[in-house]
Amino acid sequence: MAAAHSLPAYSFRIRLLLATLLCWFGTISASLAQPDGPVVRTRQGKVQGSQQGSLWVFQGIPYARPPVGPLRFRPPQPAARWQGVKSTRLFGSKSLQGSADATQGQEDCLYLNVWTPAPTRQRRPVVVWVHGGAFTGGSGQENDTWTFAAQDTVVAVSFNYRLGSLGFLELDSQLGPQYAQAGNCGLLDAVAALRWVRQNIAAFGGDPNRVTVMGESAGAKLVGALLVTPAAQGLFQQVILESGAVQAIRDTATAAAVTRQLLQYLHLSDARALLTLPADSLIRAQSRFASGAGGLQVFGPVLDGKTIPQPPLTYLKTSRPVRVLMGTNRNEAELFTGPGSVIAQPSEAALQQVFGARNSPYVWRAYQQTSQNQPALVAWNAVLTDYLYRLASYRLALTLAEKSPPVWLYRFDYADAVTRPIHAQELAFVWNAPMGTSAAATTTAAAGPWRGKASNPTLAALMHRHWAQFIKTGQPGVGWPAYTTSRREVMLFDTNSRAEPLPAPYQDPTFPMQGYVR
Template sequence: MENIIVDTSYGKLQGAQEGPVLTFKGVPFARPPIGALRFCAPELPEPWPGVRDATTYGPRALQALDPQLAAEATVDEDCLYLNVWTPGLGQGRRPVLVWIHGGALVSGSGSEPQYDGTKFAFDGDMIVVTLNYRLGAAGFLYLGDLLGEKYASSGNSGLLDIVAALKWVHDNIARFGGDPGRVTIMGESAGAMCVGALLALPAAQGFFQQAILESGAGQTTRDTASATSFTRRFLAGLGLSAHDAKKLLTLSTDELLAAQIRFIQSESIGGVRHLRYFGPVVDGTTLPHYPLDAVAQGKGARVPLLLGTNRDEARLYMALDPQLTHPDRQILHTLFGSNSATAADAYATARQKHPPEEAWAIVLTDYLYRLGVIHLAREQAYQHLPVWLYRFDWDKTSHGAFHSLELPFVWNTLNRPHPLQIPFRFTFGAEEYALAEQMHAAWIAFIRNGNPNVTTLPPWPTYANDERETMLFNTVSRVVSLPPEQDPANYQRHGLTF
């Protein structure tokens, strides 16, 4: 093996040459959150002697694995590892992209093939970092009201893991050729909602200079009362009362994972419902404010943003679960809590112009994703901070421009097999490859220069609340001024309350 070694703050790493870039995989950025550290904030990693092999990915966070992955991937509470792609060592100070994966806060990892950083690193001459963070109960189960001060931050353990990775990047990325003062955080779906929360998280401030949010904006953040209510239900699934919460500390890893899987199976609808249960918590200390409120009050990170949604987000979930095909008030309450009545009214209004299924898809898309993104763009603009808004409209599938469909375009990886290509009946041709090149270039331009404008797309102005100009990505992309809209009466826009 070629002698590709970097000396970090904690020890030396042996990397590898993979095509045009160097990679370092399975790099520990925090002490394993096991034993007495379960549900606690991450601690600094232990230094290691000699040279540590960094040519294979670390374990994923606790989650149910797809049977196709079970043979090649492992899950463990000891999961806090990151991966680095770099065009070269010690050759200038390149911009840094830190990717935060999605997966409803119960699945996913930084090692998924679709997040291979080679294209961004090589095409954009940048450093790419992907990471794992604690998921599900280990990362977002709020225990502060049941177990006291030591666990006051437990509802945000997953967010604090991301902060620990950002601190590692700040302290070490220059040794990989990166600039710690030019860091962009980027996430999709649950990852974007984590990015939204990081905008308001005091511990994250100064560790990033701009952010990209794809289909998420912090709208799953909840108060401690709602979070504790969820924790009580989780305990009940184990046959435990609130007084027995300490028993969570002594469950084996397998028992904790089994409890999480059972709970998700009993509570889930179409892969969406548990997204609304696990999420960041406004606990008064780790996360003092709802992300949207922090931005509106000038208390959040004052950084440029690029954000948007897919036109038909909810079509993915409607296709995967028949329960989500038609309106149901119980589903609305489960997904949107105190906003369920407002969502029901929105459906009644949409029914005046659209067939039932289309009206339902519009409302689910709005309340799951679009409204949260629009509100963040608005508040960013009110603060006179740069923000660019997009909508992904390419829809040559059996289910339109569904949730997550933009990812292979952004990462410019249309040549990789897409798991939904056969059931959702779509293929990629020359027009799609051209669109992927355009979107990939726009994201690279934003990461490098803080502005997504490129010559292959129409001029893309910043979003302003009077013009509301938005890039619509399609085989022929264009900028339009979206119509004005007002929040419905009694709509709670900053987070979830159940």
């Protein structure tokens, strides 16, 4: 009798064990080898990727509905569900971009990519890459963030977001409150991508509670905007900002002036025409006044009072703290001052294109003072570096340190016959990609100053190790002290990398935090 009574309880325990195992295997279904590639179930449906070297790669996963037709200039909407298995072995279209003569990409661009080692029961840290490109170019496929997945067992993600006039065009002043968030569509795309990560990354072996958002240039500036966007809070725990802070956030007057300029170039008197105008026409028109060095700061998120409710440094003084690793390169501006550039030579008029009429006098005055003690072009590049990048980064670091969250500051100083510490040059060192030796490397090939193998393997290994340590543990590791109000030290990456008191922390208290003001 006793054995008969115990049979139902024993059977229940067997069923419970089987259900637990089925649930676990369902979550990491990618680990069940498929003849055509691994399969993972997301909230929208199943996706099938490919195996590339040691990684499982999923490319072109839709994280929001296509922002076309009535969704143009509107916040992203959740992606539709699908039946069956969706093939995700090719990158999704990049955001529409180009020049006055030609365009590339499509409006239908809201796709992301995942690189992951084989999922296990233990959740891995996640790094989400945000690409740069002056808010008018680039895509999520132009990166080597996969190296953290291949070398450090981290789950890596990248995504596209709307660019230029399709992603950051202020329309509240033209079309009313239903388009109040049009100037932040690209920023809201980033929020939607991070929300997708929060909801789905566990199925790829990632830990949704250990997410690092990492960006460079405009990507870093977009990450900076995420820091002051309430809708993004809780979707990540730490950030990496390379050559960017919160200086791209524009006031509504500046953003509205850019909109009027676009309408003038399109010969439109009624902004409602923008809702149905061919997207190629928008991109060609914006390229006439927002390309090259002159367009570096024209587009960006908008302080609209809703998506971004407060000036960034004000908001950060009371917001929830996150861990921050950030820095700049010693000679950032030299990438933009080559022959043919609008800022190739010192010019007060050229500064108006880069900084706006209200900000340019500060920069010109600083150049005149600096050029008294340095050769003209040396002073010109130093001042441009300070006002484009370093000043904003130091202000953000100090604001964060005053609130006492962990902040680590760096500067990339390394130079040799191949490498100069100009804008974007640190990326090859941070990624430390063995170009040409990994199958995954072929998926990310693109042109750029940072492409290829770093010229100093020892320094690249060191920098990659610090970044990976931060992504995995929340601290960059031994030898890199936190930047605090009482100990303002910076990690200098050079032939002899070391932590030192912050060298020449440029300050100009009269210069606005906003880099471009009309």
